[in-house]
Amino acid sequence: ARSAVFAPLPQPGLIVVDEEHEASYKQSEGFRYHARDLALLRGQQQSLPVLLGSATPSLQSWQRAVDGKTTLLRLGRRTGGRPLPQVELVDMTQTPYRTLLSEPLLGALQATLERGEQSLVLLNRRGFAAFLQCGDCGRGFTCPNCDISLTWHRQQRRLRCHYCDYHQIPPESCPACGGTDLEPMGAGTERLQMELEKVFPDARIARMDRDTTGGKGAHRQLVEGMMAGRFDILVGTQMVAKGHDFPAVTLVGVVNADAPLNFPDFRAAERTFALLAQVAGRAGRGERPGRVLLQTYSCDHYLFGAVKTHDFEGFCRQELAFRRELGYPPFGYLVNLVLAGNDAQRVDRAAEELVAHLGPMPAGVELLGPAPCLLARLRGKHRRQILLKSSSRAPLHRLLSRLQTRKKPVPSGVSLTLDVDPVDMF
Ligand SMILES: [Zn+2]
Ligand SMILES: [Zn+2]
Structure with a gap:
């Protein structure tokens, strides 16, 4: 698994990252790291060859090969x-x-x-179905903790949230209009x-x-x-x-x-x-x-x-x-600042304050947001994001260090997560 990149081998001779395009190489909770990128870094520091393998390389790795930063080895035959x-x-x-x-x-x-x-x-x-919908009034069923429809699992007879695992037995009739025609959709x-x-x-x-x-x-x-x-x-x-x-x-x-x-x-x-x-x-x-x-x-x-x-x-x-045209990786760098908390207004205010605190953007850096995350509510938390996009890393580092000069970049009741090179942006 990805944590193997930290294996304390005394004298490794080669690091192989197979299926290097897999998004699961990025650990997106707690201590955030990308195992492929760390493998490349470890290889550089310890003068080790690193072999990235994939039938469909990530565009990141592909561009590195195109730029001559890594050597492209082709398998000609299936x-x-x-x-x-x-x-x-x-x-x-x-x-x-x-x-x-x-x-x-x-x-x-x-x-x-x-x-x-x-x-x-x-x-x-x-x-079984993406969601259940009342055939009479169109009401659907959403997760009480997340902004997402509950998926209908017929064999288990459960409506289930695929994000927080909340589940419930579906009602016999529509809670809004009393209709009994609950239709599986998708x-x-x-x-x-x-x-x-x-x-x-x-x-x-x-x-x-x-x-x-x-x-x-x-x-x-x-x-x-x-x-x-x-x-x-x-x-x-x-x-x-x-x-x-x-x-x-x-x-x-x-x-x-x-x-x-x-x-x-x-x-x-x-x-x-x-x-x-x-x-x-x-x-x-x-x-x-x-x-x-x-x-x-x-x-x-x-x-x-x-x-x-x-x-x-x-x-x-x-x-x-x-x-390239839009300045997205591998031609640009992203940092996603995610704020989350139980109180939506508090999170909104904290996001506005954070933008003000970051101050005017240096040349080459674009600030997008604050905006609701794709999942504006997840496991009961309201979530807003501020996306920083830059053509080089240095100004992003300077911006983020500006955050560290403040004792508490966000008020209590709101959490702030810095995701450098985000892989999932929901
Ligand atoms: Zn209804
Ligand atoms: Zn949920």
Whole structure:
């Protein structure tokens, strides 16, 4: 895990950071650090070679290689010399409203079943439905602690918050209008599995997500079941994309391929590309060629063109051009100041005072905010953020040291978190 970067080895000869693009290398709570960046620093200090490995490098690392700060080593061939799978887009704007599984994907699943081969179907949301909504008045159910809809988990018969784990049994009728028609809206893996079981009643369908892998050995059983051919279709969240090598999988379907793209984060496209390239890479690892179907509402997005042609470098060029224009990493530096507290007005006031205290911005530094965080309330705390963006690190350091000159940068009842090089900005 990431803390291994601190291992007190007396004489290390090499540091390897595999899957270096993984966001989980950043520890975002308590002592904040990025294990990949620390590995590079440790390598520099101890004159050690550092090897970063990934099929979809982070744009940060890619740009470093482009700039000649690191050496780029290419693996020219896919494992076992297999050809890359054929990637096709399914234009969901041409399907009836609320279609979960398109005709092309169902047809491909059918054909794969008939050939006795296996399929993976990815939908990056667990639970049955994104939320429950009253069919009469439109009321939904939100978490009492967070500004977020509760996800409907049908098997557990619970409405659940995926952030604070609050859960409740849904009421029989709408608390607002008394209507009894509570409709599940949007799909999760649980619903996907159920729909597939309806269409393919004879197929053996398993599901891999956090709900089905919580028990001891459950994840291993699913993997072994796939290897032994006990399942025909494996449905799951991004868990199914991670590193598995199932030789009999010849079809990969992604239900909502553009969903992560709509996340309001400047790394959304980078992450979506990595996820899609990774899950696509699960198809055709054995003797038979693989096929990948991506259901999307944004066929024209350059990302899908690049995924289709396995053109990582083309994607990077396009994406890096945007980043350069907007001054985002790797061409700029960010610090996110997050204020949180129980009293919304107090947090607002503290944020205003903090901006005043920072004073006028030096040249090259831009201050954005204060603004509500994407999750304006999380675990009962109201949250505001101030984002500092700069073309170089030095002025950011000077600004932050200005904060330290003050005994208490924020009043009591409000907490302040400095996140340098933030990875998640919700
Ligand atoms: Zn209602
Ligand atoms: Zn919550």
